[in-house]
Each structure stands twice: as C-alpha cells, then as structure tokens.
Amino acid sequence: MATITASDLGKDVAGRPLLRGVSFRLERRDRMTIAGRNGAGKTTLLRMLAGETPVDSGELSLAKGTRIALHDQRPPRERSISLREYVLGGCTEAVALEAKLTELEGRMAEGDERAVNAYSDVQARFELAGGYRWRDRVTEIVYGLGFHERDLDRSLDSFSGGEMTRGSLARALAGSPDVLLLDEPTNHLDIESLEWLEKTLIDLDAAIILVAHDRWFLEAVGTCVLEIEAGRSRFFSGPWHAWRKEQAAREIALGRSIAKQQAEIERMERFVERFRAKASKAKQAQSRVKALDKMERVTEDPRDRRELGFKFAAPERSARVVFELEDGRLEVPGRTLLHEAALWLERGEHVSLVGPNGSGKTTLVKALTGQKELTSGQLRTGHKVTVGYLSQHGEELEWGGARTVLEAAVKRTGLTPNEARALLGRFLFSGEDAEKPLDGLSGGERKRLGLAVLVSGKANVLILDEPTNHLDLESRESLEDALLSYEGSLLLVTHDRALLDAVGTRTVAVEEHSLQSYAGGWADYARIREERGTSAPTSVAPPPLATAPDAKQEKVAAELPVATKKSKPAASKNRQREQSKLEKRVEEAEAALALLEDELADPALWATSYESAKSQARLTAATRAVTVAFEDLEKFELNESAASAGGP
Numbered sequence: 054m055a056t057i058t059a060s061d062l063g064k065d066v067a068g069r070p071l072l073r074g075v076s077f078r079l080e081r082r083d084r085m086t087i088a089g090r091n092g093a094g095k096t097t098l099l100r101m102l103a104g105e106t107p108v109d110s111g112e113l114s115l116a117k118g119t120r121i122a123l124h125d126q127r128p129p130r131e132r133s134i135s136l137r138e139y140v141l142g143g144c145t146e147a148v149a150l151e152a153k154l155t156e157l158e159g160r161m162a163e164g165d166e167r168a169v170n171a172y173s174d175v176q177a178r179f180e181l182a183g184g185y186r187w188r189d190r191v192t193e194i195v196y197g198l199g200f201h202e203r204d205l206d207r208s209l210d211s212f213s214g215g216e217m218t219r220g221s222l223a224r225a226l227a228g229s230p231d232v233l234l235l236d237e238p239t240n241h242l243d244i245e246s247l248e249w250l251e252k253t254l255i256d257l258d259a260a261i262i263l264v265a266h267d268r269w270f271l272e273a274v275g276t277c278v279l280e281i282e283a284g285r286s287r288f289f290s291g292p293w294h295a296w297r298k299e300q301a302a303r304e305i306a307l308g309r310s311i312a313k314q315q316a317e318i319e320r321m322e323r324f325v326e327r328f329r330a331k332a333s334k335a336k337q338a339q340s341r342v343k344a345l346d347k348m349e350r351v352t353e354d355p356r357d358r359r360e361l362g363f364k365f366a367a368p369e370r371s372a373r374v375v376f377e378l379e380d381g382r383l384e385v386p387g388r389t390l391l392h393e394a395a396l397w398l399e400r401g402e403h404v405s406l407v408g409p410n411g412s413g414k415t416t417l418v419k420a421l422t423g424q425k426e427l428t429s430g431q432l433r434t435g436h437k438v439t440v441g442y443l444s445q446h447g448e449e450l451e452w453g454g455a456r457t458v459l460e461a462a463v464k465r466t467g468l469t470p471n472e473a474r475a476l477l478g479r480f481l482f483s484g485e486d487a488e489k490p491l492d493g494l495s496g497g498e499r500k501r502l503g504l505a506v507l508v509s510g511k512a513n514v515l516i517l518d519e520p521t522n523h524l525d526l527e528s529r530e531s532l533e534d535a536l537l538s539y540e541g542s543l544l545l546v547t548h549d550r551a552l553l554d555a556v557g558t559r560t561v562a563v564e565e566h567s568l569q570s571y572a573g574g575w576a577d578y579a580r581i582r583e584e585r586g587t588s589a590p591t592s593v594a595p596p597p598l599a600t601a602p603d604a605k606q607e608k609v610a611a612e613l614p615v616a617t618k619k620s621k622p623a624a625s626k627n628r629q630r631e632q633s634k635l636e637k638r639v640e641e642a643e644a645a646l647a648l649l650e651d652e653l654a655d656p657a658l659w660a661t662s663y664e665s666a667k668s669q670a671r672l673t674a675a676t677r678a679v680t681v682a683f684e685d686l687e688k689f690e691l692n693e694s695a696a697s698a699g700g701p
Contacts, residue, residue, distance in 0.1 A: 056081050056116050056260040057102070057232050063110035064097060071097060075111070075286040077279055081231070084254065084261040086271050086293055089281035091497060091525050095264045098281070099123060099234045102262065115232070120146070122230035124222045124238060132210040136220055139209055140195060143224035147187045150179040191227045197249040198223050199242065199410055215241035226253065235263040239270050240522075243410040244548055266526050268293075268551040361501070361531035363479045368513030368541040372435030373400050375514050375542045376421060381430035381568075383416055390416055394430070394568045396561060398514070403536070403543040405553045405575060408563025414546050415445065418518050421544070441512030443503050445519040458494070458502060459487040466509040480505040496523030504532070513541040521549045550575055565630060628693065635686040642679040649675045 055078045062075040071094045079085055087095045100106040102113065103123040115121075122143065129139060141148065153175050160168035195205065198219045209217060218241050225233060233254075239247055251273045254261055262279075265271055271293040278289040278296040289296040374397060381394035390413030398404055408414050419425040420432065422442045455461035459482075462473040477487050480501045494502065500523050507515070515536075521529045529549065536543060536556045545556060553560075553575035560571045560578040571578050 055079060055114075056083075056119060057262075058114040059102070059111065060114070061111040062098075062101065062108055062113060064094065064101060064106070065109050066097070070284050072281070072286070073284045075279070075281070077277075077286075077288045079232075079260040079262070079277075081258060081260055084263070084274050084276045085279055086275035086277075087262065087264045087279045087281060088293075088296070088526075090527070091495075093281045094284065095281060096125065096236050099125065099236050099262065099264065102232070103234055119232055120228065120230045121232045121234065122225040122228045123234040123236075124225035125234075125236035126218060126240070127221075128214065128217050129209055129221065133208060135206045135208055136195070136200065136212070137205040139220055140191060140224045140227050141188075143228035144187065144191060145228070147179070147229070150175060151187075154179060191223075194226050194253075195223050197246065197253065199246045219246075222250075226257075229259075231259055233257065233259050233261045235261065235265075237265055238263060239265050239267040239548070241410075242548065244407060244550065245409055247548060247550070266521070266524065266529060267549060268526065268529070269549070269554070361480060361504075361528050363504070363508055363531070364535045365508055365515075365539045365541070366511050368511060369437060369439065371400050371437045371439075371513045371542070374398070375400060375402075375435045375438050376544075377433045378421075378427075379431045379433075381417075381420075381432065382428040383413055383420060383425075384428045385416065389566060391563070391568065392566055396568050396570075398542050398544055400435075400513075400542055401540065403539075403545065403556050403558045405557035405560045405578075406544060406546045406563075407553070407560060407575075407578070412563040413566075414563060415518055418442075418444075418516055418544070418546060422516060438514055439510075439512045440514045440516060441507045441510045443507050443515075443517045443520050445522060456490060457487070458482050458489050458491065458498075461491055461502065462487075462505060462509075465506045468509065476505055476509060477502075497525065497528070500524055501528070508535075514544075515539065515541060516544045518546045519548070520545075521547060521552060565634070569627075632686075632689060632693075635682070635689055638682040639679070639686055642675070642682040646675045646679050 058078045060076050062072060063070070064072040075098065077085065087098065089095050097106060100123070101108050103121055105123065131139075134142075154172070157168045157172045157175060161172065200216075200219070200223070204212075209220065212220065222235070222238055225235070238250065242250065247267070247270060251270060254263075254274050261274075263274070275293045277291065278293060280287045280289065280296070280300070289299060291299075376396065376398045378394060378396040381391060381396065382389070383391040383394070394417075396417075406414055406417070416425060420427055422440055455464050458477060459470065459473055462468065462477055463470055466473060466476065468476060474487055477483070482489070482498075482501070482505075489498070500520070504520070520532060524532065529552065533552055533555050536545075536552075543556070545553070547553060557574040560573065560575065562569050562571065562578065571581060
C-alpha cells in the first residue's frame, strides 16, 4: 500500500466548492509540490491531509501506523515553554520509547525475564525513531534552521514571528514523520538555511507534500506536482520545471483545439442559417443542428489569468558612481554588525546583497536610504541620484491618513484618481479592489501596492529589501521581468535565489562583519562558495566616486584601471583574517576534544549500551571536528604557498 492515497477529494467553504476531484498517490521518498495561485485551496488541502480539516467528499487512505507532521504559518498555541521543549514535543515516539527502555532496563536489573524479551523489540523500534543519537539529530535540525545554542532555553514568547515559524519547522522535522506536510517552509530562512533544508528533505525517508513560492527550492526538492486551478486538480509525475513546460505546451495545444473547433462550429452554423429554410436542404440542416447540440465544446480551464503587468520607466541619468561607502561601521545595542565595510554601486549596475539573517543587510540598507546613521565611516552619494526604496514590511509607506487602496495611491503618487486607477489595475487592483480598506490587505496585496507606488516614482536607483515576500509565483516572475529591463541602478536584498540568479550582475556578501564584492551573479558566487576550500574568491575593487556630473571628469574616471593600489593590502589583510579564523577553529576543536575526553573518563558514561552509544557518538563527532579543522587549515596554507610561488 502507498504511504498516502487521495481519491476524488472534495471540500466546500461557506457552501461553495473550493476543491473537487483531488487525486494522487505517494510512496516514501516522493516529494510532491502543490502548485496554484493564492486562494486556490493549497493550505486547506494540507490541513485536510493532516486531519485538522474534515474531508467533505472522496477518500483519503494512509498506510497503517503512518505518522503525519504538519508545518504551517500558525504560531504555537503554548508560548511559555522553551524552544527546546517545543521542538522535542514533536518527538513523542522517541521520548516514549526511550522512557520504555529505561523502565525495561530497571526491570531486567531486578531479574524480570519478560522484560528481556520486550527489550529487543522496543530497542528495534527505538533505532527506527533515531536511536541513541536522536537528541543530537534534533539539535542538528535546530542549528540547521539558523538557531544557536543560546536560543534553546529561551521562552517562545521572546521570539519574533519569523523565528517561531522556523521553530515550527524544526518541530515537524524532528518528529521523523512518515508523511511531512510543509506550508511555505522557506519563509524566514536565509540562503544557508534554505540550502540545508533542501539537502535534508532530499535525504529524508518520508513522503513530503509542500507548498512554496521559491522556484529554486521547488526545482531542487520536488519529484512530482499537483496542480490546483479553479478547484480542479491535475497530477504530474516529474520535476517542477518539466511540469511548467508541460503546462505551457498544454495551453498552446488547447488554444489550437479551441480555434479549430470554433471554426467548425461557425461553418456548421453558417450552413444551418443559410439552408434551414430550403426544403431541399432542410434534412441536412437539421442533422447539423443536432450535431451542434451534441458536440462537447472544448473550453479553456476556468482559471484566474490576471497577472502583474508593469515595467519601470527609463530613469534620468545619474553620476557614474551612485553610492560609495568607505570604512563603514554599523552597530546595534551590544553588537557590531559591520566594520571597515566598503560598498559601491555604479550607474546601471544590478547588485545583489547577500548574507545570513541578522548579519546587518537591512540595517545597511537603512543607512543607504538615510533612515539610520552610520556609527562611523563615510557615505558619498553621486549627483542626480533619486532613490526608490521598498522595505520588507512596507514601513516606509506612510499613507497620509488614506483609508483605501485608491486613496493611498493618489496621496503617495500625486496622480489623479483616474490615473491612479489605471496604475493600480496593472497591480491587480481593478474595479472594486481599488476601494479595499488598507487595514484589511493581505501581505501580498500590501507588497503589490508598494510596488505600484515604487513604479510611479521614476527613481534611477532602486533599493529592494525582500521584494518577493508574500508574492505568488506569477507575481515573482513579473517582478523579475520588470527588473531585468530596468535601466537604472539596483541594490537587491532577497533570499529568492531564482531572482538573484536572473537579475544580479555583481554580488556583495556580508562576511566576517565586513563586505566582500564578487564579480558575477548568484550562480558565480555559489560556485565560489563551493570552491572556497581550494581557491580564494576574487574580490572586485571599487571604482572612484564621481564627485560632479562633469562629462569630461566621468570619461577620465571611466578610463582609470579597476584595480587600485589599495587592493593588494586589502587582499593580504583578508588572507590574514582567514588564516587566523582557521587557526582559531583548530584550537577550539582541540580544546573541545580534550574537555570531552576528560568527561568521558567517567565509567558511568559507558555503563550501559545506551550510554556507550551516546558517548561514542560524541567522541566521534569531536574527533571529526578536529580533523576537518586541520584539513581546512592545510588546504588554505597550500593554496597560499602556491599563490606565492606563482608571483603577483
């Protein structure tokens, strides 16, 4: 029997059909992505599969003993417990089996022979649930999702909404379910955590059903697609990109069928109209009338075909260098985010700013837009620079007392109501939607309204902080097309790797509390990250800032060499930092191993098979950490030697 089988599932909401005829069959290690626009019923279907929402029609079958875990965007109900308690609460089977083993060990020590027979059975089940390393595996999951050891004993009510969402994902993964249901698991994850999650899901021995808008993630993880459109479903066996190609081909073929059938209908109707009154042709005409009545009409799928349709106007020409940050330092209470940071943006450049969550990207963006002061350093802005800024949460959009979408657009853009309606229509606020109250807008609607205001501003520099948050796939692709054709300068902060790959021409990464610039887009930077252990990334030196809009001066500046005398000392300094970091890793790993060896000298930690397995696993991990740290340092030193031998 398959792990999960759905046959002709149906669901009504408020007396109206939401889903009809949903069918699929999944085995272990199948990973199904659910495709459909916002509001199509994807989240409702996940909750039906989890048993949280009743199935109105059809049949849902699960293999005996199937364990299901659901991760969605709802916050935990209990907020007073720690993150550790919350995540371990998803491991009910492992906790129960471990307690049972402890009980049986006690009974065996008392000479209970029946306990001996039961012990092997419980131990076998315990191994399937993760065995003696199950707590270590849970810790690895928590760390993989961006948490730190200091977070484990914090109360949930001290976390942000995004952090609690990641905690929910950790809990779902920690339970080792047979069927894992994930609703937007990529939300609030930085790129490092996204890559960790991709690998984890690919290796997971479970059937996975997920909803996501991250195209790179869908392509990496999915093995099949369930398409939901206008309440109907269609199952496709194959990766996400193959489904998109099949979908496009299907629509093209359908269009041809409709055209062909329509031509046939028109031909028959003309015949009927012309010959119905003629006695000699009446019989033939009547037969065609019957044929028309019986003909099964080919129609397009009943789907919402509205899409964002916009582009940015050609901007006014700015100075060659738009921004130049020199020796920048940014601090927040108790922490330094950036120091000795250098950043520049040239006219027409599309630059991606990447780095882990909390590394200071948003704070840096606010400094560039004048919303936050630098702790120290110098920021210079080129001549005729007009900045258009879109933040993660739209806090920069002051609606000036407006109550509706239309009023907000008029106040923020200066357009007439008719001009504002035309603008809003391109962002899916047509007709009555333009009169929606602002306080009732969804996250996606707020983002679209922010984009509409941004487009009307005609800025020659765009700074976008997570612009794809809350946008569906179609809207993300429309934004991608608009940015690709944008002629101005762009600084883009996003975890959407498909957008980074398509739009970025240079990448600035937050590394070691500073900024490093790399030639090329996301794919080039990803390759550099993979090769970092064998060769040092090549940084790009900044151009000089144009101090005035003088054409002759710009021409001279453009002819200056890209590399400057400062580049070599900077590179040397970076190498010294990297070597110091690697040497410190070796020292810390050796110290941790020494401490562990002292701890494991206690015979009590090897007294039972359970304790022995735990101790051996800890010792193996610590020894491996020392080995890896030494290997990384040796690789770095070999590369440095080779670079020195090769000369400048």
